[in-house]
Amino acid sequence: MTTPPPTKSLPTSMLQPPAAPQPVDTPAADEPKGAAEGVPIAVRFDPRRDDGRRPVAWLHITAPPSWSVTPSARSWCICGYERQAIGRATVLQLIAAHGEHRTSCPLLNPASEGRAAA
Template sequence: MTTQPRGARQRPHTAAVGASKGVAEGVVSVLRPGPHRPDGRRPVAWLNVYAPPDWRVVPTAHSWCRCGRDERAAGRKRVAALVAGHTAHRDTCPLRNPQEGRAAA
């Protein structure tokens, strides 16, 4: 019996080949595109809707924008209203429609 401490066993190095571990195990992984697009556009607002195929599960939605808008909804009618509000926000968002330099109406 030795009294000297021993290092932990090291696993042999294996090269990473093929898809990532999440893909290999069937886990859904979503990668957002980078913030810069080739044509110069940048995402400003996002809408995430979860509407499961099972009618017994309540659908939910989340709408947020870089201008500070951040809203959530649950239930079919409220989710539909949130989607409509998110679409209407495009015309009123200060980041998409800057008011500087415009003549007052």
């Protein structure tokens, strides 16, 4: 019996037997997997980890470089505190009031709330 001549419709892979499966290298029981793959085993800092800090109070100041333009500012907090100021003197007062609010805000300083009640 003779083999048929190769044709264009039959790929050469069908004429050859498939390759034998290769063994997979698995690490020994005492050997860490990372060392086998060349990956460092040490735990590194995850920059996406959440540390629980959230912005609570904001101060936004608009002060153009020209002295002829009037500056403005806005201070707000998630506790409900909100103030706005227009003009140099009132913006400076708002900045001071924002600093005072940060020291007395119940969300930023939960211990100060307990002292006031005692």
